Amino acid sequence: MSDVTRPTTGRPAPSVGTPINRVDGRLKVTGGARYAAEFAVPNVAYAVMVTSTIASGRVRTMDATDAARAPGVLAVLTPENAPKLPNPPRPRTQASPAVGGPTQGGGQQPGGEQRQGAGRSQGTPPSGPAMRVPTLMQDDLVYYNGQPIGLVIADTFEHAMAAAALVKVTYAEERPVLDIESTPLAPANAVRPVGAGGKATKHGDVERGLAEAEVKVEQTYTTPLENHNPLEPHNTMAMWDGDKVTLYDSTQGIFSVRSGIARAFAIPPENVRVVSYFTGGGFGSKGGPWSHVYLAAMAAKHLSRPVKLVVTRRQMFGPTGGRAATSQRVTLGAKKDGTLTAVRHHTVATTSMLEDFVESCGVATRMLYESPNIETDHDLKRLNVGSPTFMRAPGEATGTFALESAMDELAVALRMDPIELRLKNYAEKDPDSGKPWSSKSLRECYRAGAEKFGWSKRTPAPRSMSDGRWLIGYGMATATYPARQQAASCTARILPDGRALVRAGSQEIGCGTYTVMSQIAADALGLPVDRVRFELGDTDMPPTPGSVGSATASSTGPAVNAAALAARQKLVQLAVADAASPLHGAREDDVRTADGKLSLGSDPSKSETFEALIARNGGQPVEARVDLKPGPDQQAYSMHSFGAVFSEVRVDRDLGLIRVPRVVGAYGGGKILNVKTATSQMISGIVWGISQALLEETHIDPRTGRYVNADLAEYHVPVNADIGSIDVTFVEENDPHVNPIGVKGVGEIPIVGVAASIGNAIYHATGKRVRDLPITLDKLL
Ligand code: MOS
Numbered sequence: 191m192s193d194v195t196r197p198t199t200g201r202p203a204p205s206v207g208t209p210i211n212r213v214d215g216r217l218k219v220t221g222g223a224r225y226a227a228e229f230a231v232p233n234v235a236y237a238v239m240v241t242s243t244i245a246s247g248r249v250r251t252m253d254a255t256d257a258a259r260a261p262g263v264l265a266v267l268t269p270e271n272a273p274k275l276p277n278p279p280r281p282r283t284q285a286s287p288a289v290g291g292p293t294q295g296g297g298q299q300p301g302g303e304q305r306q307g308a309g310r311s312q313g314t315p316p317s318g319p320a321m322r323v324p325t326l327m328q329d330d331l332v333y334y335n336g337q338p339i340g341l342v343i344a345d346t347f348e349h350a351m352a353a354a355a356l357v358k359v360t361y362a363e364e365r366p367v368l369d370i371e372s373t374p375l376a377p378a379n380a381v382r383p384v385g386a387g388g389k390a391t392k393h394g395d396v397e398r399g400l401a402e403a404e405v406k407v408e409q410t411y412t413t414p415l416e417n418h419n420p421l422e423p424h425n426t427m428a429m430w431d432g433d434k435v436t437l438y439d440s441t442q443g444i445f446s447v448r449s450g451i452a453r454a455f456a457i458p459p460e461n462v463r464v465v466s467y468f469t470g471g472g473f474g475s476k477g478g479p480w481s482h483v484y485l486a487a488m489a490a491k492h493l494s495r496p497v498k499l500v501v502t503r504r505q506m507f508g509p510t511g512g513r514a515a516t517s518q519r520v521t522l523g524a525k526k527d528g529t530l531t532a533v534r535h536h537t538v539a540t541t542s543m544l545e546d547f548v549e550s551c552g553v554a555t556r557m558l559y560e561s562p563n564i565e566t567d568h569d570l571k572r573l574n575v576g577s578p579t580f581m582r583a584p585g586e587a588t589g590t591f592a593l594e595s596a597m598d599e600l601a602v603a604l605r606m607d608p609i610e611l612r613l614k615n616y617a618e619k620d621p622d623s624g625k626p627w628s629s630k631s632l633r634e635c636y637r638a639g640a641e642k643f644g645w646s647k648r649t650p651a652p653r654s655m656s657d658g659r660w661l662i663g664y665g666m667a668t669a670t671y672p673a674r675q676q677a678a679s680c681t682a683r684i685l686p687d688g689r690a691l692v693r694a695g696s697q698e699i700g701c702g703t704y705t706v707m708s709q710i711a712a713d714a715l716g717l718p719v720d721r722v723r724f725e726l727g728d729t730d731m732p733p734t735p736g737s738v739g740s741a742t743a744s745s746t747g748p749a750v751n752a753a754a755l756a757a758r759q760k761l762v763q764l765a766v767a768d769a770a771s772p773l774h775g776a777r778e779d780d781v782r783t784a785d786g787k788l789s790l791g792s793d794p795s796k797s798e799t800f801e802a803l804i805a806r807n808g809g810q811p812v813e814a815r816v817d818l819k820p821g822p823d824q825q826a827y828s829m830h831s832f833g834a835v836f837s838e839v840r841v842d843r844d845l846g847l848i849r850v851p852r853v854v855g856a857y858g859g860g861k862i863l864n865v866k867t868a869t870s871q872m873i874s875g876i877v878w879g880i881s882q883a884l885l886e887e888t889h890i891d892p893r894t895g896r897y898v899n900a901d902l903a904e905y906h907v908p909v910n911a912d913i914g915s916i917d918v919t920f921v922e923e924n925d926p927h928v929n930p931i932g933v934k935g936v937g938e939i940p941i942v943g944v945a946a947s948i949g950n951a952i953y954h955a956t957g958k959r960v961r962d963l964p965i966t967l968d969k970l971l
Pocket of ligand 1: 204442472473474475477517581582583584654737739740
């Protein structure tokens with residue numbers, strides 16, 4: 191583990207705010223960064239999942255005779271012979287996928303006794319990424335096409351793959367629920383959106399607000415199923431030692447994996463060690479353990495041998511989450527001057543038969559614009575598909591497509607500039623909670639973004655701008671995402687050689703966590719960043735939140751800062767108490783630390799190095815640990831990042847081809863720790879927004895539930911040629927409330943608003959409003 195995070199570049203303090211290169215960049219480009227599947231473990235066996243080819247019913251028989259005899263095969267696990275787990279996560283309902291009636295075999299089959307709770311909550315309700323409901327061969331039920339129903343373990347990956355193809359399965363098949371239109375809503379009590387507030391919120395009276403309105407917009411916006419496609423497939427290696435297990439996992443949440451495995455196998459969390467030094471993208475799909483993690487652990491225990499399980503690209507469609515499809519009814523009412531008299535946003539999102547995950551599209555609508563009358567509501571439809579989960583700005587990415595498209599439609603109806611309309615309804619405090627904002631720079635984002643984009647050159651009428659065969663459109667939208675701080679712990683150790691070692695659990699999912707945490711620690715300690723080594727990715731380290739919900743910089747960052755400051759203070763106390771120190775007897779608050787030296791503010795000639803001080807005082811490291819909890823401001827203020835995103839589109843007037851030559855985004859995200867890594871994150875999120883707008887869609891066969899485009903040839907994501915110029919600006923924002931380091935986090939916000947801004951630009955270019963994502967040329971023609 192010694193080669194993981196040695197910084198390769200650095201500058202004198204202060205480092206925070208400077209765009210240093212990634213400290214792990216060299217490791218990554220030289221192959222030195224080890225991902226979960228790359229750890230060399232002696233005697234490792236390879237597991238491959240067998241997945242269902244029906245979407246609903248039961249496994250009747252699984253004939254593993256040929257597979258078991260195939261070369262190198264060590265075991266074939268099926269619902270019949272798989273080890274029973276003491277406490278497996280339970281599906282929300284153990285009902286047969288065809289909810290309602292009894293199925294063939296009735297209640298006599300395995301799992302039958304649990305099926306009586308059809309359609310209602312049962313067992314432990316899923317409440318977060320750690321509570322994902324995997325399928326672990328504990329019964330014979332099939333909930334979706336592609337569900338793991340078997341596991342082949344062999345001496346090599348190739349042997350396991352070959353043998354997996356030899357497993358013969360017969361099913362008692364039922365008609366799957368796949369048609370969104372005709373599927374009834376799930377019971378209201380199934381719906382618990384993430385984010386502040388519950389299923390529904392209501393302020394004022396929308397009907398009265400609509401009666402007062404002079405202009406109304408009421409439309410339905412739809413977004414499709416999508417699937418995360420991180421470059422690194424989900425993978426796990428599990429090794430048992432008695433009743434202790436170590437997992438190398440590609441994850442956004444090592445502590446979520448630990449708690450999930452501990453619960454399922456009924457062992458104490460401290461018996462589970464999860465290691466993840468690098469994760470090759472997750473985007474929400476690696477927030478907690480899915481089936482493959484438990485199955486790797488199950489197989490390793492069964493064989494008393496380390497087992498590695500790498501999910502195939504195809505198996506990432508279904509067994510590892512995805513984005514729900516949504517249908518969103520948005521109603522806006524306004525006075526002629528643009529004042530919003532009514533806002534209503536009703537979302538119907540899809541979920542699976544396993545759990546009631548809610549794509550919380552209305553959450554942003556609750557707080558984005560001022561109006562006396564605002565209502566939001568969410569409903570679910572349960573389908574025989576893989577469970578949806580968090581996917582980059584879950585709720586906001588989809589919800590703002592609807593809201594911000596509707597706002598554009600309202601601006602058109604009012605003959606008002608879209609920015610003017612938004613400014614007219616600018617929320618000076620949170621309309622939902624009534625709390626003041628911890629900070630909000632959205633006005634400045636509109637101004638800076640519009641200026642950089644050249645919004646003033648826009649002529650309002652549709653089809654009024656063109657360049658030869660290309661119709662040109664300018665569109666804009668607002669972006670927002672919550673700023674969150676959660677409890678996090680960290681240790682900081684100043685070493686006798688004048689370097690520092692700082693540790694916090696956490697994860698590196700590609701955003702630059704090693705880098706920014708090194709910067710925070712360096713500044714707090716008074717060291718150049720290349721003398722700080724920051725380590726993460728091991729549950730033996732202090733606990734932190736998962737790398738989800740834009741919460742890492744704003745949760746783990748303050749903990750790193752606090753631990754480094756605490757270690758620094760111990761060092762200062764050592765100096766002022768040491769008769770041999772030039773700082774002896776000084777006031778603690780007169781001591782400065784910079785560049786590895788302590789000195790007096792009142793007399794800079796009095797100074798010594800960290801090394802000299804520690805050497806005279808026993809030569810032992812000086813260490814501090816901090817367990818940081820969010821402060822009281824978390825309750826007193828409403829905390830969000832905001833932004834404004836502007837898109838130019840070009841649409842071929844005959845062929846409907848859509849190009850996006852440029853996107854400009856301006857964001858207020860609190861303090862930006864490293865403009866280089868933050869800008870990379872923003873660019874990638876905007877690219878994803880372009881993808882959401884124009885390309886991405888998971889197709890399910892309406893008869894069989896089969897994931898039709900389950901690979902990167904058929905599931906379209908942008909290539910370089912699809913992306914033009916992307917210009918990101920951070921407006922200066924000093925937020926004294928959000929957390930002690932003033933960081934809001936910018937992980938999720940860059941995708942928000944992009945799809946609406948492109949849809950709005952397409953309307954401006956063509957005069958055609960497409961309310962169904964992705965906006966493809968057939969919908970324009
Ligand atoms: Mo984010 S969708 O919580 O990875």
